[in-house]
Amino acid sequence: MTKVKICGLMEMEHVKVAVEVGADAIGFVFAPSKRRITVEKAKELAQSIPSSVLKVGIFVDESSEEIERTFHEVPLDYVQYHGDEAPEFIKKIGLPSIKALAIQRSEDVGSAKRFDVDYFLFDTPGKDYKGGSGERFDWRLVQDVTIPLDKRILAGGLNADNVGEAIRQVKPYMVDVSSGVERNGEKDMQLIRAFVRAVKDEER
Numbered sequence: 551m552t553k554v555k556i557c558g559l560m561e562m563e564h565v566k567v568a569v570e571v572g573a574d575a576i577g578f579v580f581a582p583s584k585r586r587i588t589v590e591k592a593k594e595l596a597q598s599i600p601s602s603v604l605k606v607g608i609f610v611d612e613s614s615e616e617i618e619r620t621f622h623e624v625p626l627d628y629v630q631y632h633g634d635e636a637p638e639f640i641k642k643i644g645l646p647s648i649k650a651l652a653i654q655r656s657e658d659v660g661s662a663k664r665f666d667v668d669y670f671l672f673d674t675p676g677k678d679y680k681g682g683s684g685e686r687f688d689w690r691l692v693q694d695v696t697i698p699l700d701k702r703i704l705a706g707g708l709n710a711d712n713v714g715e716a717i718r719q720v721k722p723y724m725v726d727v728s729s730g731v732e733r734n735g736e737k738d739m740q741l742i743r744a745f746v747r748a749v750k751d752e753e754r
């Protein structure tokens with residue numbers, strides 16, 4: 551069964567509904583974004599999340615000190631590197647990791663081999679911020695890549711209507727959504743429920 555990550559949560563009611571409907575991971579954005587959350591707030595939300603649900607911190611070219619401090623203080627399960635972090639930087643920090651790759655051309659996936667990380671997150675290049683654009687990229691660009699299926703997370707413009715097709719085409723280990731579960735720029739409980747249901751309805 552494909553796993554689901556709901557990203558950019560900032561309110562307790564949204565965390566609760568995501569957990570209740572069976573999200574496997576929740577993402578907190580600690581980078582410039584309209585979804586940026588403070589460490590204190592993320593810590594409060596994290597306390598209501600059972601250990602079976604992974605807590606992921608999203609960082610963009612942040613210092614190692616700040617990443618390590620946030621990881622332990624929240625506490626998080628994974629660090630998602632969403633900027634131009636070097637492979638050596640990620641390796642030196644040594645925390646469980648996800649590297650986001652902005653996919654525009656097939657060559658963009660090629661950089662993956664430089665990284666020793668737990669997962670790769672394929673995303674649409676950001677516009678206002680580094681991620682969370684709400685736009686899809688061409689999924690054919692990541693269909694025939696050599697990255698093992700169980701290391702692939704698909705993101706970028708997913709929603710309840712297109713996630714089934716995305717899973718059939720890309721066969722990711724996990725799908726990730728932010729804009730697709732928002733209405734008027736705010737997370738929406740019905741859309742969170744609909745997204746998770748759409749993923750769970752789709753067998754790998």
Ligand SMILES: O=C(O)c1ccccc1NCC(=O)[C@H](O)[C@H](O)COP(=O)(O)O
Nearest residue numbers: 557583681682683684706707727728729
């Ligand atoms: O979501 C953000 O605002 C964001 C800002 C800066 C870096 C990363 C960000 N999001 C990371 C995610 O994992 C998003 O879920 C992913 O980019 C997909 O977003 P969307 O296309 O809106 O579903």
